Amino acid sequence: MAPHIAPVQTCEDFPSSVPVVIIGGGIVGLVAALTLSERGIPVIVLEKGVVAGEQSSRNQGWIRKTSRAPADMPLAVASDRLWARLPQKVGTDVGYREAGILFLARNEAEMEAHEAWIHSVEPLDLDSRLLTPGEIDRLVPGGRGNWAGGIYTPSDGRAEPSLAASAIARAAMAMGAIIVENCAVRSLVRSAGRVTGVVTERGEIGCDTVLLAGGLWSRRFLGNLGIDLPTLPLTVSVARTVPMDGPTEIAVGGPDFSFRKRADGGFVITQRSAIKAPITFDHLLIGRKYLSSLRSQGRYLRLAFGRDFIDDLTLPRRWKSGRISPFERMRIKDPAVDEGAIHEAFVALRAAWPIFDDAEIAELWAGTVDVTPDSLPVIDQVSEIAGLIVCSGFSGHGFGTAPAAGELAADILMGSTPIIDPKPYRFSRFER
Numbered sequence: 001m002a003p004h005i006a007p008v009q010t011c012e013d014f015p016s017s018v019p020v021v022i023i024g025g026g027i028v029g030l031v032a033a034l035t036l037s038e039r040g041i042p043v044i045v046l047e048k049g050v051v052a053g054e055q056s057s058r059n060q061g062w063i064r065k066t067s068r069a070p071a072d073m074p075l076a077v078a079s080d081r082l083w084a085r086l087p088q089k090v091g092t093d094v095g096y097r098e099a100g101i102l103f104l105a106r107n108e109a110e111m112e113a114h115e116a117w118i119h120s121v122e123p124l125d126l127d128s129r130l131l132t133p134g135e136i137d138r139l140v141p142g143g144r145g146n147w148a149g150g151i152y153t154p155s156d157g158r159a160e161p162s163l164a165a166s167a168i169a170r171a172a173m174a175m176g177a178i179i180v181e182n183c184a185v186r187s188l189v190r191s192a193g194r195v196t197g198v199v200t201e202r203g204e205i206g207c208d209t210v211l212l213a214g215g216l217w218s219r220r221f222l223g224n225l226g227i228d229l230p231t232l233p234l235t236v237s238v239a240r241t242v243p244m245d246g247p248t249e250i251a252v253g254g255p256d257f258s259f260r261k262r263a264d265g266g267f268v269i270t271q272r273s274a275i276k277a278p279i280t281f282d283h284l285l286i287g288r289k290y291l292s293s294l295r296s297q298g299r300y301l302r303l304a305f306g307r308d309f310i311d312d313l314t315l316p317r318r319w320k321s322g323r324i325s326p327f328e329r330m331r332i333k334d335p336a337v338d339e340g341a342i343h344e345a346f347v348a349l350r351a352a353w354p355i356f357d358d359a360e361i362a363e364l365w366a367g368t369v370d371v372t373p374d375s376l377p378v379i380d381q382v383s384e385i386a387g388l389i390v391c392s393g394f395s396g397h398g399f400g401t402a403p404a405a406g407e408l409a410a411d412i413l414m415g416s417t418p419i420i421d422p423k424p425y426r427f428s429r430f431e432r
């Protein structure tokens with residue numbers, strides 16, 4: 001089950017060489033392609049499935065600073081500015097609205113955590129503020145929840161995942177980028193320790209630089225080259241309702257539900273505390289690196305041991321570039337929906353805001369995110385292979401930060417002044 005994606009007429013043919021190849025037609029790779037094209041650098045984007053077929057169309061469309069790790073805030077703040085300019089840049093409305101985000105707190109301990117976060121980002125002078133239960137009633141009327149309070153950031157936003165990546169892809173192509181779907185990159189061609197090309201399922205392309213923006217597949221791609229990018233998969237199930245009257249334009253996160261108004265008048269709904277952790281071989285390999293994040297986030301996780309373990313094991317971890325790669329075997333990762341979690345979300349949501357009694361589900365889907373041990377992405381040159389840059393591991397919040405992340409990747413690639421300090425995103429932090 002997959003959400004609708006605005007169609008993009010991509011290219012069939014590509015030249016035998018180009019300065020830059022981008023692996024992955026998700027929102028991050030596409031922003032980088034648009035940025036490089038605007039700067040006059042010829043680029044080819046190779047996508048094994050379809051543009052935005054994985055995380056970039058399946059997400060909830062929240063553009064969030066609230067409760068984000070302080071180290072990630074410069075990227076989020078820079079992205080806000082770029083989102084505001086994006087409709088003009090791509091020539092179409094992608095549903096971007098500064099509609100605000102609100103997280104509800106059940107008890108004083110949760111309020112204290114929100115207060116501590118506001119304190120930690122004080123130097124940034126954000127518009128985030130704590131809310132009393134009365135203020136929540138005024139902002140999101142018709143509620144019956146018994147909240148201790150909440151945290152609210154009016155300048156947080158939303159955009160439509162079904163529109164944004166496609167619009168960026170079209171704009172990049174209008175600037176000269178070549179985007180090819182159904183074309184997996186199997187491996188790199190290297191000479192004297194640096195990249196000289198890529199091997200695709202349709203032959204080789206010579207290039208000077210490769211940007212790996214392969215989402216949850218970047219770990220497997222790098223693993224085949226002997227490089228360990230620690231990311232683990234987590235799966236989130238999503239419901240979309242038909243257009244309906246709702247309580248607010250603000251996106252609201254409760255303990256066991258979340259809702260976000262869509263541009264078409266419907267809502268996107270999830271069970272926030274039911275994130276499926278499908279156990280794979282990688283959990284055995286690198287799970288220990290996640291112990292500290294498990295202590296704070298572990299209560300949201302539901303471990304699942306089953307089909308995912310077998311599916312993952314049957315995909316090779318090492319392969320030769322003359323052979324079919326895992327990326328051709330799984331063109332689009334389309335995980336099973338956890339209908340039980342969706343049911344729980346609706347029960348909790350209807351108890352909190354009875355207006356959702358009338359909600360009618362139009363569509364369900366699930367998506368798998370790529371989570372690093374510290375929940376920050378890697379945006380960096382790979383030290384072992386000159387000319388290879390990686391931009392992956394967005395840990396479930398890379399839709400909002402994609403505009404600045406893709407631009408940062410382009411800056412690193414070109415050696416130009418970076419849009420923000422890239423230090424939090426260094427690959428080498430995992431060596432410690």
Ligand SMILES: Cc1cc2nc3c(=O)[nH]c(=O)nc-3n(C[C@H](O)[C@H](O)[C@H](O)COP(=O)(O)OP(=O)(O)OC[C@H]3O[C@@H](n4cnc5c(N)ncnc54)[C@H](O)[C@@H]3O)c2cc1C
Pocket residue numbers: 023024025026027028029046047048049050051052053054055056057058059060061062063064183184185186213214215216217218221236237238327331332366367368369391392393394395396397398399400401
């Ligand atoms: C259910 C869900 C809810 C989310 N909610 C939010 C939210 O509200 N706000 C937010 O900010 N973020 C959210 N996220 C996270 C966000 O969607 C991702 O962080 C972001 O889309 C990552 O973009 P990406 O381009 O890195 O990855 P992707 O969109 O996954 O794109 C990577 C692409 O690379 C392609 N690829 C991989 N390997 C190869 C190869 N070898 N050759 C060719 N192509 C390859 C894949 O097919 C894929 O299309 C959510 C994610 C999910 C799944």
